Amino acid sequence: GENVEQHPSTLSVQEGDSAVIKCTYSDSASNYFPWYKQELGKRPQLIIDIRSNVGEKKDQRIAVTLNKTAKHFSLHITETQPEDSAVYFCAASNTNAGKSTFGDGTTLTVKP
Amino acid sequence: DTGVSQNPRHKITKRGQNVTFRCDPISEHNRLYWYRQTLGQGPEFLTYFQNEAQLEKSRLLSDRFSAERPKGSFSTLEIQRTEQGDSAMYLCASSITGGEGTQYFGPGTRLTVL
Numbered sequence: 001g002e003n004v005e006q007h008p009s010t011l012s013v014q015e016g017d018s019a020v021i022k023c024t025y026s027d028s029a030s031n032y033f034p035w036y037k038q039e040l041g042k043r044p045q046l047i048i049d050i051r052s053n054v055g056e057k058k059d060q061r062i063a064v065t066l067n068k069t070a071k072h073f074s075l076h077i078t079e080t081q082p083e084d085s086a087v088y089f090c091a092a093s094n095t096n097a098g099k100s101t102f103g104d105g106t107t108l109t110v111k112p
Numbered sequence: 113d114t115g116v117s118q119n120p121r122h123k124i125t126k127r128g129q130n131v132t133f134r135c136d137p138i139s140e141h142n143r144l145y146w147y148r149q150t151l152g153q154g155p156e157f158l159t160y161f162q163n164e165a166q167l168e169k170s171r172l173l174s175d176r177f178s179a180e181r182p183k184g185s186f187s188t189l190e191i192q193r194t195e196q197g198d199s200a201m202y203l204c205a206s207s208i209t210g211g212e213g214t215q216y217f218g219p220g221t222r223l224t225v226l
Contacts, residue, residue, distance in 0.1 A: 032213045034215070036217075043203070043217040044217045045217075046215075089154045089155070091154075093213060098143060098145070098167060099145065099160055099168060100155075101157065102147075102154030105152070
């Protein structure tokens with residue numbers, strides 16, 4: 001089955017700096033890679049996703065890159081703000097198969 | 113609110129008791145997923161439905177766990193003879209078949225087994 005590894009487990013940055021979180025996956029059949037933000041006690045919220053036919057996607061301060069050959073994808077947050085502080089999860093799935101496999105999360109702290 | 117809803121939000125039970133959780137997906141979504149999340153971990157897949165059919169069940173799901181989606185709309189997850197190790201957040205998500213594949217999560221049910 002699919003295995004997703006996520007690094008780092010914790011990340012602390014100064015407000016305004018950039019943050020990068022990396023994930024690797026094992027199943028070459030995975031074709032959909034979402035990123036979720038989860039604040040304490042709340043549900044995971046989708047923030048950006050990418051499909052295997054695209055190498056990069058950007059939405060304002062957030063971008064995701066995908067390297068299918070190396071089986072890794074990354075989340076980039078620029079101009080970080082204190083409200084970006086949360087746990088971020090990457091996931092990999094095959095949209096035909098259904099289920100998603102999640103990484104163990106990265107706790108991002110943005111210091112004002 | 114037209115998002116995924118779950119009830120109850122919190123459940124405290126004694127070891128050995130049975131508990132049942134409910135999930136109402138987004139109305140036009142035909143796929144429904146159950147995940148379990150423990151502190152410091154990502155959501156862990158339990159099972160999923162397409163309409164009323166249960167298409168996959170994790171090997172981690174013991175015989176004490178059962179899920180149903182009888183009419184292809186809401187789903188229930190039952191845990192029989194609860195154990196302390198069952199304490200976790202139980203998350204439900206829904207999506208449309210194929211296409212985007214984006215899963216939208218409910219707020220979860222936090223289970224505490226004493």
